Amino acid sequence: MITYAAQFFFEPWWVQIVKALVIFLVIFGLLPVVIIYERKLLGRMQGRFGPNRVGPFGLLQPVAEIIKLATKEPFRPATAATFLYQIAPAIAILTAVTSLSIIPFGDVVHIGSQPVGLYGIDVSVGPLFVFAFSGISFYGIMLGGWASGSKYSLLGAMRGAAQLISYEVSQGLSLVGVVITAGTLSLTGIVHGQGGIWYIVPQLAGFLIFMVASFAETNRAPFDLVEADSELVQGYYTEYGGTPFAAYTFAEYANMIVVAGLATTMFLGGWLIPGNPHVPAWVDPLIVLAKMAIFVTLFIWVRATLPRLRYDQLMAFGWKVLLPLATLNLLVTAIVVVT
Amino acid sequence: MTPRDPASDVIEVIRHPAPGPVAGAYRAFGATLKGLKTTFARIIEGPHVYQYPEEKVPVYPRFRGRHKLHRFEDTGLEKCVGCSLCAAACPADCIRVVAAENTPENRVSAGERYAAVYEINLSRCIFCGYCEVACPFDAITMGHEYELSDYTRSDLIFTQEMLLAEPIERTPLRAEDE
Numbered sequence: 001m002i003t004y005a006a007q008f009f010f011e012p013w014w015v016q017i018v019k020a021l022v023i024f025l026v027i028f029g030l031l032p033v034v035i036i037y038e039r040k041l042l043g044r045m046q047g048r049f050g051p052n053r054v055g056p057f058g059l060l061q062p063v064a065e066i067i068k069l070a071t072k073e074p075f076r077p078a079t080a081a082t083f084l085y086q087i088a089p090a091i092a093i094l095t096a097v098t099s100l101s102i103i104p105f106g107d108v109v110h111i112g113s114q115p116v117g118l119y120g121i122d123v124s125v126g127p128l129f130v131f132a133f134s135g136i137s138f139y140g141i142m143l144g145g146w147a148s149g150s151k152y153s154l155l156g157a158m159r160g161a162a163q164l165i166s167y168e169v170s171q172g173l174s175l176v177g178v179v180i181t182a183g184t185l186s187l188t189g190i191v192h193g194q195g196g197i198w199y200i201v202p203q204l205a206g207f208l209i210f211m212v213a214s215f216a217e218t219n220r221a222p223f224d225l226v227e228a229d230s231e232l233v234q235g236y237y238t239e240y241g242g243t244p245f246a247a248y249t250f251a252e253y254a255n256m257i258v259v260a261g262l263a264t265t266m267f268l269g270g271w272l273i274p275g276n277p278h279v280p281a282w283v284d285p286l287i288v289l290a291k292m293a294i295f296v297t298l299f300i301w302v303r304a305t306l307p308r309l310r311y312d313q314l315m316a317f318g319w320k321v322l323l324p325l326a327t328l329n330l331l332v333t334a335i336v337v338v339t
Numbered sequence: 340m341t342p343r344d345p346a347s348d349v350i351e352v353i354r355h356p357a358p359g360p361v362a363g364a365y366r367a368f369g370a371t372l373k374g375l376k377t378t379f380a381r382i383i384e385g386p387h388v389y390q391y392p393e394e395k396v397p398v399y400p401r402f403r404g405r406h407k408l409h410r411f412e413d414t415g416l417e418k419c420v421g422c423s424l425c426a427a428a429c430p431a432d433c434i435r436v437v438a439a440e441n442t443p444e445n446r447v448s449a450g451e452r453y454a455a456v457y458e459i460n461l462s463r464c465i466f467c468g469y470c471e472v473a474c475p476f477d478a479i480t481m482g483h484e485y486e487l488s489d490y491t492r493s494d495l496i497f498t499q500e501m502l503l504a505e506p507i508e509r510t511p512l513r514a515e516d517e
Contacts, residue, residue, distance in 0.1 A: 041382075043386070044381065044382045044386065045378040045379070045381050045382055046381065047381050047384065047385075047386050047387045047388070048386045048387075048388045049386050049388060049390075052390075301375060301378060301379070302371075302375070304378045305371070305374040305375050305377070305378045306371060306374060317364070321361070321363075321364045325364075
Protein backbone atom coordinates (compact mmCIF):
# COMPACT_ATOMS: atom_id res chain seq x y z
CA MET A 1 0.00 0.00 0.00
CA ILE A 2 1.27 3.43 -0.95
CA THR A 3 1.13 5.73 2.03
CA TYR A 4 0.05 9.29 1.63
CA ALA A 5 3.51 10.56 2.39
CA ALA A 6 5.13 8.26 -0.15
CA GLN A 7 2.69 9.26 -2.83
CA PHE A 8 3.00 13.00 -2.48
CA PHE A 9 6.32 13.63 -0.78
CA PHE A 10 8.72 11.62 -2.91
CA GLU A 11 11.20 14.47 -3.09
CA PRO A 12 13.89 15.26 -0.51
CA TRP A 13 13.34 18.40 1.52
CA TRP A 14 15.90 20.51 -0.32
CA VAL A 15 14.20 19.93 -3.66
CA GLN A 16 10.96 21.19 -2.16
CA ILE A 17 12.64 24.32 -0.86
CA VAL A 18 14.24 24.99 -4.23
CA LYS A 19 10.89 24.45 -5.94
CA ALA A 20 9.14 26.80 -3.54
CA LEU A 21 11.75 29.50 -4.15
CA VAL A 22 11.63 29.09 -7.93
CA ILE A 23 7.83 29.32 -8.08
CA PHE A 24 7.78 32.27 -5.71
CA LEU A 25 10.46 34.16 -7.63
CA VAL A 26 8.99 33.40 -11.04
CA ILE A 27 5.56 34.62 -10.01
CA PHE A 28 6.99 37.67 -8.29
CA GLY A 29 8.95 38.39 -11.43
CA LEU A 30 5.76 38.00 -13.42
CA LEU A 31 3.75 40.48 -11.34
CA PRO A 32 5.41 43.63 -12.74
CA VAL A 33 5.10 42.10 -16.21
CA VAL A 34 1.38 41.62 -15.68
CA ILE A 35 1.05 45.18 -14.38
CA ILE A 36 2.81 46.77 -17.34
CA TYR A 37 0.96 44.44 -19.71
CA GLU A 38 -2.36 45.49 -18.22
CA ARG A 39 -1.57 49.18 -18.46
CA LYS A 40 -0.28 48.89 -22.01
CA LEU A 41 -3.20 46.81 -23.24
CA LEU A 42 -5.73 48.97 -21.41
CA GLY A 43 -4.17 52.01 -23.06
CA ARG A 44 -4.42 50.46 -26.52
CA MET A 45 -8.06 49.60 -25.90
CA GLN A 46 -8.72 53.22 -24.98
CA GLY A 47 -6.99 54.58 -28.06
CA ARG A 48 -3.76 55.62 -26.31
CA PHE A 49 -0.31 54.16 -25.77
CA GLY A 50 -0.19 53.53 -22.06
CA PRO A 51 3.02 54.22 -20.13
CA ASN A 52 5.88 54.74 -22.61
CA ARG A 53 8.33 57.06 -20.88
CA VAL A 54 10.34 55.00 -18.38
CA GLY A 55 12.86 52.79 -20.11
CA PRO A 56 12.41 51.27 -23.57
CA PHE A 57 8.69 51.38 -24.50
CA GLY A 58 7.92 52.28 -20.89
CA LEU A 59 8.73 48.75 -19.77
CA LEU A 60 10.43 49.94 -16.59
CA GLN A 61 7.32 51.75 -15.36
CA PRO A 62 6.42 49.12 -12.71
CA VAL A 63 10.01 49.17 -11.46
CA ALA A 64 9.83 52.92 -11.06
CA GLU A 65 6.53 52.59 -9.22
CA ILE A 66 7.86 49.94 -6.88
CA ILE A 67 10.87 52.08 -6.05
CA LYS A 68 8.60 55.04 -5.45
CA LEU A 69 6.27 53.10 -3.16
CA ALA A 70 9.09 51.38 -1.29
CA THR A 71 10.87 54.64 -0.49
CA LYS A 72 7.79 56.40 0.80
CA GLU A 73 7.47 57.30 4.44
CA PRO A 74 5.52 54.64 6.37
CA PHE A 75 2.57 56.16 8.14
CA ARG A 76 -0.62 55.05 9.80
CA PRO A 77 -3.76 56.87 10.85
CA ALA A 78 -3.92 57.82 14.53
CA THR A 79 -7.05 55.69 14.90
CA ALA A 80 -5.47 52.54 13.44
CA ALA A 81 -4.99 49.34 15.42
CA THR A 82 -1.26 49.10 14.93
CA PHE A 83 -0.53 45.37 14.92
CA LEU A 84 -3.51 44.34 12.79
CA TYR A 85 -2.98 47.30 10.51
CA GLN A 86 0.51 46.09 9.78
CA ILE A 87 -0.24 42.38 9.52
CA ALA A 88 -3.27 42.67 7.21
CA PRO A 89 -1.34 43.28 3.95
CA ALA A 90 0.96 40.42 4.85
CA ILE A 91 -2.04 38.09 5.20
CA ALA A 92 -3.35 39.24 1.82
CA ILE A 93 -0.08 38.57 0.05
CA LEU A 94 0.60 35.33 1.93
CA THR A 95 -2.69 33.71 0.98
CA ALA A 96 -2.33 34.74 -2.64
CA VAL A 97 1.17 33.31 -2.91
CA THR A 98 0.32 30.11 -1.04
CA SER A 99 -2.47 29.32 -3.48
CA LEU A 100 0.10 29.49 -6.27
CA SER A 101 2.00 26.53 -4.85
CA ILE A 102 -0.55 23.99 -6.04
CA ILE A 103 -0.81 25.16 -9.66
CA PRO A 104 0.90 22.40 -11.66
CA PHE A 105 3.34 23.69 -14.29
CA GLY A 106 4.21 20.23 -15.58
CA ASP A 107 4.32 16.54 -14.83
CA VAL A 108 6.89 14.71 -12.72
CA VAL A 109 10.23 14.95 -14.52
CA HIS A 110 13.54 13.29 -13.76
CA ILE A 111 16.37 15.71 -13.17
CA GLY A 112 19.32 13.38 -13.05
CA SER A 113 17.87 10.43 -11.21
CA GLN A 114 15.74 12.57 -8.93
CA PRO A 115 12.02 12.73 -9.76
CA VAL A 116 10.80 16.29 -9.42
CA GLY A 117 7.20 17.38 -9.83
CA LEU A 118 6.91 20.71 -11.62
CA TYR A 119 4.53 22.12 -9.05
CA GLY A 120 4.83 23.38 -5.50
CA ILE A 121 2.88 20.55 -3.96
CA ASP A 122 0.31 18.14 -5.33
CA VAL A 123 -2.23 18.20 -2.52
CA SER A 124 -4.95 15.56 -2.59
CA VAL A 125 -7.64 18.20 -1.97
CA GLY A 126 -6.67 20.43 -4.92
CA PRO A 127 -9.28 23.18 -5.36
CA LEU A 128 -10.29 23.00 -1.70
CA PHE A 129 -6.79 24.16 -0.81
CA VAL A 130 -7.28 27.26 -2.96
CA PHE A 131 -10.67 27.95 -1.41
CA ALA A 132 -9.29 27.47 2.08
CA PHE A 133 -6.68 30.13 1.45
CA SER A 134 -9.05 32.49 -0.33
CA GLY A 135 -11.16 32.07 2.81
CA ILE A 136 -8.23 33.29 4.87
CA SER A 137 -7.65 36.13 2.43
CA PHE A 138 -10.93 37.65 3.69
CA TYR A 139 -8.98 38.45 6.82
CA GLY A 140 -6.52 40.44 4.76
CA ILE A 141 -9.41 42.57 3.55
CA MET A 142 -11.51 42.70 6.70
CA LEU A 143 -8.62 43.36 9.08
CA GLY A 144 -7.12 45.89 6.71
CA GLY A 145 -10.39 47.76 6.49
CA TRP A 146 -11.25 47.54 10.17
CA ALA A 147 -7.78 48.20 11.57
CA SER A 148 -7.42 51.37 9.48
CA GLY A 149 -9.88 53.01 11.86
CA SER A 150 -11.64 54.78 9.01
CA LYS A 151 -15.32 54.32 8.29
CA TYR A 152 -14.83 54.30 4.54
CA SER A 153 -12.20 51.61 4.77
CA LEU A 154 -14.58 49.61 6.93
CA LEU A 155 -17.39 50.10 4.41
CA GLY A 156 -15.11 48.93 1.63
CA ALA A 157 -14.07 45.93 3.65
CA MET A 158 -17.68 44.97 4.39
CA ARG A 159 -18.57 45.24 0.74
CA GLY A 160 -15.53 43.17 -0.13
CA ALA A 161 -16.27 40.43 2.35
CA ALA A 162 -19.92 40.19 1.30
CA GLN A 163 -18.96 40.01 -2.34
CA LEU A 164 -16.23 37.43 -1.87
CA ILE A 165 -18.46 35.17 0.21
CA SER A 166 -21.33 35.36 -2.29
CA TYR A 167 -19.24 34.54 -5.29
CA GLU A 168 -17.03 31.92 -3.70
CA VAL A 169 -20.08 29.63 -3.51
CA SER A 170 -20.69 29.76 -7.24
CA GLN A 171 -16.99 29.52 -7.99
CA GLY A 172 -16.68 26.38 -5.86
CA LEU A 173 -19.79 24.74 -7.29
CA SER A 174 -18.64 25.37 -10.85
CA LEU A 175 -15.39 23.52 -10.11
CA VAL A 176 -17.21 20.56 -8.56
CA GLY A 177 -18.48 19.68 -12.04
CA VAL A 178 -14.88 19.29 -13.22
CA VAL A 179 -13.97 17.33 -10.12
CA ILE A 180 -16.88 14.91 -10.70
CA THR A 181 -15.90 14.47 -14.35
CA ALA A 182 -12.26 13.86 -13.50
CA GLY A 183 -13.00 11.71 -10.46
CA THR A 184 -10.12 13.24 -8.51
CA LEU A 185 -9.36 16.38 -6.54
CA SER A 186 -5.64 16.31 -7.29
CA LEU A 187 -4.82 19.03 -9.82
CA THR A 188 -2.26 16.89 -11.66
CA GLY A 189 -4.88 14.12 -11.74
CA ILE A 190 -7.36 16.55 -13.27
CA VAL A 191 -4.81 17.55 -15.93
CA HIS A 192 -4.12 13.87 -16.70
CA GLY A 193 -7.85 13.34 -17.08
CA GLN A 194 -7.89 15.90 -19.92
CA GLY A 195 -5.69 13.83 -22.25
CA GLY A 196 -8.66 13.14 -24.53
CA ILE A 197 -10.59 16.38 -24.43
CA TRP A 198 -10.14 19.52 -22.35
CA TYR A 199 -12.83 20.02 -19.75
CA ILE A 200 -13.76 23.38 -21.25
CA VAL A 201 -15.81 21.44 -23.84
CA PRO A 202 -17.95 19.18 -21.61
CA GLN A 203 -17.95 21.76 -18.81
CA LEU A 204 -18.51 24.91 -20.88
CA ALA A 205 -21.27 26.17 -18.60
CA GLY A 206 -19.10 25.48 -15.56
CA PHE A 207 -16.24 27.35 -17.24
CA LEU A 208 -18.34 30.43 -17.90
CA ILE A 209 -19.71 30.43 -14.35
CA PHE A 210 -16.20 29.98 -12.98
CA MET A 211 -14.87 32.88 -15.02
CA VAL A 212 -17.66 35.25 -13.98
CA ALA A 213 -17.28 34.27 -10.33
CA SER A 214 -13.52 34.67 -10.63
CA PHE A 215 -13.89 38.26 -11.79
CA ALA A 216 -15.78 38.89 -8.58
CA GLU A 217 -13.36 36.88 -6.45
CA THR A 218 -10.32 38.78 -7.69
CA ASN A 219 -12.07 42.16 -7.31
CA ARG A 220 -11.66 42.92 -10.97
CA ALA A 221 -13.93 45.01 -13.16
CA PRO A 222 -16.90 44.81 -13.60
CA PHE A 223 -17.10 43.53 -10.02
CA ASP A 224 -14.49 45.84 -8.52
CA LEU A 225 -16.91 47.36 -6.03
CA VAL A 226 -14.47 46.57 -3.27
CA GLU A 227 -12.00 49.06 -4.63
CA ALA A 228 -14.28 51.25 -6.72
CA ASP A 229 -11.59 53.86 -7.36
CA SER A 230 -14.11 56.52 -8.26
CA GLU A 231 -16.38 56.01 -5.23
CA LEU A 232 -14.50 54.47 -2.34
CA VAL A 233 -10.92 55.41 -3.27
CA GLN A 234 -9.56 51.85 -3.11
CA GLY A 235 -12.03 50.77 -0.40
CA TYR A 236 -10.42 48.74 2.34
CA TYR A 237 -6.90 49.97 1.67
CA THR A 238 -7.59 53.68 1.45
CA GLU A 239 -5.46 54.34 4.52
CA TYR A 240 -2.48 52.36 3.31
CA GLY A 241 0.48 53.89 1.56
CA GLY A 242 3.96 52.92 0.48
CA THR A 243 4.98 49.28 0.81
CA PRO A 244 1.73 47.96 2.38
CA PHE A 245 -0.17 49.55 -0.47
CA ALA A 246 2.15 47.82 -2.92
CA ALA A 247 1.59 44.57 -1.03
CA TYR A 248 -2.17 44.83 -1.46
CA THR A 249 -1.80 45.62 -5.15
CA PHE A 250 0.59 42.71 -5.56
CA ALA A 251 -1.82 40.40 -3.73
CA GLU A 252 -4.57 41.45 -6.11
CA TYR A 253 -2.48 40.68 -9.16
CA ALA A 254 -1.21 37.45 -7.61
CA ASN A 255 -4.85 36.44 -7.07
CA MET A 256 -5.45 37.11 -10.73
CA ILE A 257 -2.54 34.83 -11.62
CA VAL A 258 -3.86 32.15 -9.25
CA VAL A 259 -7.27 32.23 -10.87
CA ALA A 260 -5.69 32.16 -14.32
CA GLY A 261 -3.60 29.17 -13.25
CA LEU A 262 -6.62 27.42 -11.76
CA ALA A 263 -8.67 27.96 -14.91
CA THR A 264 -5.77 26.71 -17.03
CA THR A 265 -5.47 23.59 -14.91
CA MET A 266 -9.14 22.79 -14.52
CA PHE A 267 -10.47 23.71 -17.96
CA LEU A 268 -7.66 24.21 -20.48
CA GLY A 269 -5.71 21.02 -19.84
CA GLY A 270 -2.79 22.46 -17.91
CA TRP A 271 0.46 21.63 -19.72
CA LEU A 272 -1.25 19.51 -22.41
CA ILE A 273 -1.45 20.59 -26.04
CA PRO A 274 -4.20 19.38 -28.41
CA GLY A 275 -3.15 16.15 -30.14
CA ASN A 276 -0.69 15.39 -27.33
CA PRO A 277 2.53 15.68 -29.39
CA HIS A 278 5.66 14.61 -27.58
CA VAL A 279 7.45 17.72 -26.30
CA PRO A 280 10.44 17.99 -23.99
CA ALA A 281 9.50 18.45 -20.34
CA TRP A 282 10.90 22.00 -20.12
CA VAL A 283 8.24 23.22 -22.56
CA ASP A 284 5.42 22.30 -20.17
CA PRO A 285 5.76 25.29 -17.81
CA LEU A 286 5.89 27.61 -20.82
CA ILE A 287 2.64 26.14 -22.13
CA VAL A 288 1.00 26.70 -18.76
CA LEU A 289 2.28 30.28 -18.64
CA ALA A 290 1.03 30.93 -22.17
CA LYS A 291 -2.42 29.64 -21.26
CA MET A 292 -2.39 31.77 -18.12
CA ALA A 293 -1.50 34.77 -20.27
CA ILE A 294 -4.68 34.16 -22.27
CA PHE A 295 -6.74 34.43 -19.11
CA VAL A 296 -4.88 37.51 -17.91
CA THR A 297 -5.57 39.10 -21.28
CA LEU A 298 -9.25 38.25 -20.88
CA PHE A 299 -9.28 39.85 -17.44
CA ILE A 300 -7.78 43.06 -18.85
CA TRP A 301 -10.03 43.02 -21.88
CA VAL A 302 -13.13 42.76 -19.72
CA ARG A 303 -11.83 45.54 -17.48
CA ALA A 304 -11.54 47.81 -20.50
CA THR A 305 -15.05 46.92 -21.63
CA LEU A 306 -17.56 46.69 -18.81
CA PRO A 307 -18.70 49.41 -16.42
CA ARG A 308 -18.96 48.67 -12.71
CA LEU A 309 -22.14 47.02 -11.46
CA ARG A 310 -24.42 48.51 -8.86
CA TYR A 311 -24.20 46.75 -5.52
CA ASP A 312 -27.72 45.27 -5.56
CA GLN A 313 -27.13 44.08 -9.13
CA LEU A 314 -23.97 42.37 -7.97
CA MET A 315 -25.72 40.56 -5.15
CA ALA A 316 -28.82 39.70 -7.20
CA PHE A 317 -26.66 38.35 -10.01
CA GLY A 318 -24.55 36.27 -7.64
CA TRP A 319 -27.37 34.66 -5.70
CA LYS A 320 -30.25 34.62 -8.21
CA VAL A 321 -28.47 33.78 -11.46
CA LEU A 322 -25.00 32.42 -10.90
CA LEU A 323 -25.72 30.16 -7.95
CA PRO A 324 -28.78 28.40 -9.52
CA LEU A 325 -26.86 28.01 -12.78
CA ALA A 326 -23.87 26.54 -10.97
CA THR A 327 -26.12 24.16 -9.04
CA LEU A 328 -27.91 23.12 -12.22
CA ASN A 329 -24.59 22.54 -13.96
CA LEU A 330 -23.44 20.41 -11.05
CA LEU A 331 -26.68 18.43 -11.06
CA VAL A 332 -26.57 17.72 -14.80
CA THR A 333 -22.90 16.75 -14.61
CA ALA A 334 -23.58 14.38 -11.73
CA ILE A 335 -26.48 12.73 -13.57
CA VAL A 336 -24.44 12.34 -16.76
CA VAL A 337 -21.47 10.90 -14.92
CA VAL A 338 -23.51 8.46 -12.82
CA THR A 339 -25.65 7.11 -15.64
CA MET B 340 -64.72 77.91 -23.52
CA THR B 341 -64.15 74.52 -22.04
CA PRO B 342 -61.68 74.32 -19.20
CA ARG B 343 -58.42 72.73 -20.27
CA ASP B 344 -57.89 69.23 -19.02
CA PRO B 345 -54.51 69.28 -17.31
CA ALA B 346 -54.03 65.58 -18.01
CA SER B 347 -54.55 65.95 -21.77
CA ASP B 348 -50.91 66.59 -22.66
CA VAL B 349 -49.52 63.79 -20.49
CA ILE B 350 -47.84 61.17 -22.62
CA GLU B 351 -47.94 57.78 -21.06
CA VAL B 352 -44.54 56.17 -20.70
CA ILE B 353 -44.50 52.69 -22.12
CA ARG B 354 -42.49 50.44 -19.83
CA HIS B 355 -41.64 47.00 -21.04
CA PRO B 356 -41.58 44.37 -18.34
CA ALA B 357 -38.15 44.11 -16.77
CA PRO B 358 -36.36 41.00 -18.01
CA GLY B 359 -36.25 38.12 -15.58
CA PRO B 360 -32.97 36.85 -14.18
CA VAL B 361 -32.35 34.37 -17.00
CA ALA B 362 -33.37 36.67 -19.85
CA GLY B 363 -31.45 39.48 -18.19
CA ALA B 364 -28.33 37.37 -17.90
CA TYR B 365 -28.68 36.28 -21.52
CA ARG B 366 -29.03 39.87 -22.66
CA ALA B 367 -26.12 40.98 -20.50
CA PHE B 368 -23.99 38.23 -22.03
CA GLY B 369 -24.82 39.37 -25.55
CA ALA B 370 -24.14 42.98 -24.67
CA THR B 371 -20.84 41.96 -23.09
CA LEU B 372 -19.70 40.24 -26.26
CA LYS B 373 -20.63 43.34 -28.25
CA GLY B 374 -18.64 45.49 -25.83
CA LEU B 375 -15.62 43.19 -26.04
CA LYS B 376 -15.74 43.55 -29.83
CA THR B 377 -15.84 47.33 -29.48
CA THR B 378 -12.81 47.53 -27.23
CA PHE B 379 -10.86 45.09 -29.39
CA ALA B 380 -11.59 47.22 -32.45
CA ARG B 381 -9.78 50.11 -30.67
CA ILE B 382 -6.56 48.05 -30.64
CA ILE B 383 -6.77 47.53 -34.39
CA GLU B 384 -7.56 51.20 -34.92
CA GLY B 385 -4.44 52.24 -33.06
CA PRO B 386 -3.95 55.14 -30.64
CA HIS B 387 -5.28 58.61 -31.37
CA VAL B 388 -2.92 60.68 -29.27
CA TYR B 389 -0.21 63.30 -29.68
CA GLN B 390 3.05 62.38 -27.95
CA TYR B 391 3.06 65.91 -26.60
CA PRO B 392 6.54 67.17 -25.79
CA GLU B 393 7.92 65.64 -28.98
CA GLU B 394 4.82 66.07 -31.09
CA LYS B 395 2.93 69.33 -30.71
CA VAL B 396 -0.78 69.70 -31.13
CA PRO B 397 -1.34 71.71 -34.33
CA VAL B 398 -3.39 74.89 -34.01
CA TYR B 399 -5.95 76.52 -36.27
CA PRO B 400 -4.88 79.61 -38.24
CA ARG B 401 -6.96 81.90 -36.02
CA PHE B 402 -5.62 80.39 -32.78
CA ARG B 403 -4.80 83.16 -30.28
CA GLY B 404 -1.45 82.37 -28.73
CA ARG B 405 1.37 84.61 -27.56
CA HIS B 406 1.46 88.09 -29.14
CA LYS B 407 3.90 89.06 -31.85
CA LEU B 408 5.10 92.55 -32.81
CA HIS B 409 5.88 93.11 -36.46
CA ARG B 410 8.32 95.04 -38.58
CA PHE B 411 8.01 96.18 -42.19
CA GLU B 412 9.67 93.52 -44.28
CA ASP B 413 11.27 95.95 -46.75
CA THR B 414 12.59 98.70 -44.48
CA GLY B 415 12.93 96.76 -41.22
CA LEU B 416 11.16 99.54 -39.30
CA GLU B 417 8.77 98.68 -36.52
CA LYS B 418 5.09 98.88 -37.40
CA CYS B 419 4.17 100.06 -33.89
CA VAL B 420 3.85 103.83 -33.58
CA GLY B 421 3.28 103.83 -29.82
CA CYS B 422 -0.32 105.02 -29.94
CA SER B 423 -1.31 102.92 -26.88
CA LEU B 424 -4.66 101.94 -28.38
CA CYS B 425 -3.88 98.30 -27.55
CA ALA B 426 -3.25 99.24 -23.93
CA ALA B 427 -6.55 101.12 -23.89
CA ALA B 428 -8.43 98.18 -25.40
CA CYS B 429 -6.90 95.60 -23.09
CA PRO B 430 -9.53 94.38 -20.58
CA ALA B 431 -6.89 92.76 -18.40
CA ASP B 432 -4.70 95.88 -18.39
CA CYS B 433 -1.58 93.93 -19.16
CA ILE B 434 0.02 96.10 -21.86
CA ARG B 435 2.35 98.96 -21.05
CA VAL B 436 3.45 101.35 -23.80
CA VAL B 437 5.78 104.33 -23.41
CA ALA B 438 6.06 106.29 -26.63
CA ALA B 439 8.99 108.42 -27.85
CA GLU B 440 9.58 110.70 -30.87
CA ASN B 441 11.39 109.40 -33.90
CA THR B 442 14.34 111.56 -34.94
CA PRO B 443 16.11 111.50 -38.32
CA GLU B 444 19.19 110.02 -36.61
CA ASN B 445 17.25 107.40 -34.68
CA ARG B 446 14.39 106.15 -36.77
CA VAL B 447 12.67 103.14 -35.19
CA SER B 448 9.17 103.13 -36.63
CA ALA B 449 7.50 104.32 -39.80
CA GLY B 450 5.35 106.92 -38.05
CA GLU B 451 6.12 110.06 -36.09
CA ARG B 452 6.52 108.29 -32.82
CA TYR B 453 7.59 104.80 -31.74
CA ALA B 454 7.21 102.62 -28.67
CA ALA B 455 10.24 103.10 -26.47
CA VAL B 456 8.87 100.57 -24.00
CA TYR B 457 6.42 97.89 -25.01
CA GLU B 458 5.67 95.23 -22.38
CA ILE B 459 2.96 92.59 -22.15
CA ASN B 460 2.44 90.89 -18.80
CA LEU B 461 1.44 87.43 -19.97
CA SER B 462 0.53 86.31 -16.48
CA ARG B 463 -2.40 88.76 -16.68
CA CYS B 464 -3.23 88.39 -20.37
CA ILE B 465 -6.50 86.58 -21.11
CA PHE B 466 -5.72 86.11 -24.83
CA CYS B 467 -8.90 87.87 -25.97
CA GLY B 468 -7.24 89.43 -29.02
CA TYR B 469 -8.67 92.94 -28.48
CA CYS B 470 -5.20 94.46 -28.84
CA GLU B 471 -4.93 92.94 -32.30
CA VAL B 472 -8.33 94.40 -33.24
CA ALA B 473 -7.52 97.81 -31.79
CA CYS B 474 -4.17 98.22 -33.55
CA PRO B 475 -4.53 100.59 -36.56
CA PHE B 476 -1.22 99.41 -38.15
CA ASP B 477 -1.46 95.62 -37.62
CA ALA B 478 1.68 95.97 -35.55
CA ILE B 479 0.56 93.48 -32.93
CA THR B 480 -1.05 90.14 -33.74
CA MET B 481 -1.80 87.02 -31.77
CA GLY B 482 0.74 84.34 -32.64
CA HIS B 483 0.44 80.58 -32.43
CA GLU B 484 2.79 79.89 -29.55
CA TYR B 485 1.05 78.30 -26.57
CA GLU B 486 3.89 76.92 -24.45
CA LEU B 487 4.16 79.84 -22.05
CA SER B 488 4.96 78.37 -18.65
CA ASP B 489 7.84 79.78 -16.67
CA TYR B 490 9.27 79.65 -13.19
CA THR B 491 8.74 83.20 -11.97
CA ARG B 492 6.10 85.84 -12.56
CA SER B 493 8.65 88.37 -13.72
CA ASP B 494 9.78 86.01 -16.49
CA LEU B 495 6.28 86.26 -17.92
CA ILE B 496 6.57 89.99 -18.61
CA PHE B 497 7.50 89.94 -22.27
CA THR B 498 9.51 92.91 -23.51
CA GLN B 499 9.59 94.50 -26.93
CA GLU B 500 12.61 92.52 -28.11
CA MET B 501 11.04 89.22 -27.08
CA LEU B 502 7.79 90.06 -28.83
CA LEU B 503 9.60 91.15 -31.99
CA ALA B 504 11.74 88.02 -32.18
CA GLU B 505 10.56 84.97 -34.05
CA PRO B 506 9.61 82.07 -31.75
CA ILE B 507 12.43 79.56 -31.46
CA GLU B 508 10.22 76.67 -32.48
CA ARG B 509 7.22 77.17 -34.68
CA THR B 510 3.90 75.71 -33.59
CA PRO B 511 2.53 73.34 -36.26
CA LEU B 512 -0.49 74.63 -38.12
CA ARG B 513 -3.50 72.41 -38.58
CA ALA B 514 -3.99 71.16 -42.14
CA GLU B 515 -7.16 71.90 -44.09
CA ASP B 516 -8.85 68.55 -43.46
CA GLU B 517 -7.84 68.07 -39.82
